[in-house]
Amino acid sequence: MNRIAAVVVCIIAGFLLLYSASRFPRWSDPNQPASVHVSPRYIEKTVAETRVPNAVTSVLADYRGYDTMFETSVIFTAGIAVMMLLRRSSDGK
Amino acid sequence: MVNDLDDIIIKFGSRIMIPFMQLYGLYVYVHGHSSPGGGFQGGCIVAASFILLAVAFDLNESKKRLKEKLNTLFCAVGVFIYTGTGFLCLVAAGNFLDYGKLSRILPVDTFMARYYGMAMIELGVQITVMAVMVSIFLDLVTRGQHEDVLGPRP
Numbered sequence: 001m002n003r004i005a006a007v008v009v010c011i012i013a014g015f016l017l018l019y020s021a022s023r024f025p026r027w028s029d030p031n032q033p034a035s036v037h038v039s040p041r042y043i044e045k046t047v048a049e050t051r052v053p054n055a056v057t058s059v060l061a062d063y064r065g066y067d068t069m070f071e072t073s074v075i076f077t078a079g080i081a082v083m084m085l086l087r088r089s090s091d092g093k
Numbered sequence: 094m095v096n097d098l099d100d101i102i103i104k105f106g107s108r109i110m111i112p113f114m115q116l117y118g119l120y121v122y123v124h125g126h127s128s129p130g131g132g133f134q135g136g137c138i139v140a141a142s143f144i145l146l147a148v149a150f151d152l153n154e155s156k157k158r159l160k161e162k163l164n165t166l167f168c169a170v171g172v173f174i175y176t177g178t179g180f181l182c183l184v185a186a187g188n189f190l191d192y193g194k195l196s197r198i199l200p201v202d203t204f205m206a207r208y209y210g211m212a213m214i215e216l217g218v219q220i221t222v223m224a225v226m227v228s229i230f231l232d233l234v235t236r237g238q239h240e241d242v243l244g245p246r247p
Contacts, residue, residue, distance in 0.1 A: 050207040053127045060131065061211040065190035069175055072218050076172045079225035083165075086237030 107149035114142035122219050126211065132218025139219070140226030152235065161231075164224050171221025178213045190214075 025032030042059055052058040060068055118139035125131030147155035179190040187194025192210025193203045201209065 049204060050211070051204045052208055052211060054125070054129070056129070057125050057131055057211060057215075058207075061214055062192060062207055065179075065214065068214070068218065069179070069190070072172055072175055072221050075225050076168055076221055079168050079228050082229045082232050086232045088237045 103149045107145050111142045111146055114145070115139055118142065118219075118223075122215060125215055126208065132215035133222055136219040136222025137226060139223045140230075143223075143227045144230050147231070147234075152231070155227075155231075159227065164227055167220050167224035168228060171217045171219070171224065174217030174220065175214045178210060178217070182210070 025034075029035070042063060043055055046055045046058045047053060050058045050062055052062075115138075118135045118137075120135075121130035121138060122132060122135035125135070143155055143159055146158060178192075181198065182191045182194050183189055185194040185197045190210075192207040194206070195210050196203045196206035199206055199209060
């Protein structure tokens with residue numbers, strides 16, 4: 001009984017996901033919401049404002065500096081967590 | 094895994110490759126401003142050179158070149174450089190991570206100050222990524238013992 005209910009729920013959820021995916025913006029559509037909000041400003045003003053020819057670097061490090069700062073902090077935290085979980089010094093402490 | 098293989102081909106090959114890998118890691122960092130690359134990628138390449146040293150030779154050879162204490166310090170120094178750059182912008186009466194205001198400290202205009210601010214934080218990212226990758230690798234392969242897992246050689 002549980003198994004049949006699970007299958008029914010999976011089919012309904014999958015249908016809903018496929019239905020919503022059919023309403024997505026088309027690939028490489030220049031008018032999709034992600035391309036009309038801030039992207040044009042970054043692409044147009046990157047060289048003028050930061051003198052960096054690579055827009056990826058200027059978005060990563062300047063316009064989205066907080067994001068990258070916490071990405072670095074996450075990597076640091078991962079290293080600390082592995083040290084805490086695994087590292088044992090040779091004198092048993 | 095991390096023991097002495099005594100394979101002349103692997104040792105000689107990695108001995109030739111490692112300096113170029115480290116140089117290439119720095120190149121990827123420096124060229125991150127004008128081509129694909131940056132701190133994350135460059136840090137991974139430099140870390141891969143130390144990991145190759147540990148795999149091709151042995152663990153002590155890698156730890157001789159990059160001391161364990163120094164490596165653990167580097168983990169924190171990278172994040173410190175990043176946030177320190179942010180606080181430097183606060184000192185220069187700007188917002189946190191507002192590199193344009195660094196022109197009041199550095200002898201450059203506002204736009205080049207943003208350029209150099211990005212270079213500084215990418216350096217921090219590079220150091221942290223390099224140190225954490227090496228540290229996690231050494232912890233995982235030795236189960237945290239930081240010695241050769243096979244013990245002293247007979």
